[in-house]
Amino acid sequence: MLETLRKRRSVRRFKQQPLVQEQIDALKEAVLRSPSSRAIQPWRFTFVQDAGLIAKLAHCKEHGSSFLEGAPLAVVVCGDESLSDVWVEDCAIAALIVHLTAVSLGLGGCWVQVRKRMHDAQTTSEEYVRGVLGISPPLRVLAIVAVGVPDRPPAGHPVESLDRGKIIG
Ligand SMILES: Cc1cc2nc3c(=O)[nH]c(=O)nc-3n(C[C@H](O)[C@H](O)[C@H](O)COP(=O)(O)O)c2cc1C
Incomplete structure (x- = not known):
């Protein structure tokens, strides 16, 4: 690790290289091994490989999401807020596991x-992503993790660049 x-x-x-099925399967297995508070597992994941849908997801924000368009895989991390009051924490851990597993497989990724x-001005990014993928409440959309073979x-x-001052005790 x-x-x-x-x-x-x-x-x-x-x-511009699609992922192989073994890589997708490994990412799915890894994310389903994520810890969650009280083992509730409020997360739900959509593995999007359709280039047209990924291109739409790339417009989810005004800034910081356009790079998604070049990714062969977008993992949309959602949480059922009716199941857990800490769905945000559970989903953040799961999103990080997608990122770290990608690195461990020789791939790369980034959180959106x-x-x-x-x-x-009128539409939240969550509402936009819901519309693109047909995701309904009580599911919330936390983040999208782009995954691919690094250019x-x-x-x-x-x-030497690590900020040791962050460790305060
Ligand atoms: C909660 C969170 C949200 C982030 N959101 C975005 C984002 O929307 N767009 C983006 O390009 N990067 C995003 N990032 C990636 C950060 O910009 C990145 O982790 C940071 O610049 C440090 O760079 P490094 O990950 O290469 O160490 C996010 C990272 C985290 C943890």
Whole structure:
């Protein structure tokens, strides 16, 4: 795991190369192994590989989502807010597991924040994503994780760059 963390960066440029089924299956298995409060598992995932749908999802926000268009896979992380008061935490852990598993498979990825973001002046990013994918309440949309083969494998953060001051005790 530490080796995976040493390599991890947010990757936003991908090769035009589809993922193989074994990679998709590994990502699905990993995310279903996520911990959740009281083992409620309020999360639901949509693995989107359709290029047309991914292109629509790339417009979910005014900024910070357009790179999705070049990704062969978008994992939409949703949570059932009627099942758990900590669905946000559970879903954030699951989204990170998608990201880290991608890195461990030699792939790359990046989180696209959806919850509390706007598509335009009138429409939230959540409403927009709901419309694209037909997701209804009580499901909420937390984030989308883009996954693909990195255009250029990123270098992880150098150990000297880590801010040791964040560890306050
Ligand atoms: C909660 C969260 C939301 C994020 N939202 C976005 C986003 O909407 N668009 C984006 O391009 N990157 C997003 N990121 C990625 C961050 O920008 C990235 O992690 C940060 O710049 C540090 O870079 P690194 O991941 O390469 O270490 C998000 C990351 C987190 C954890």
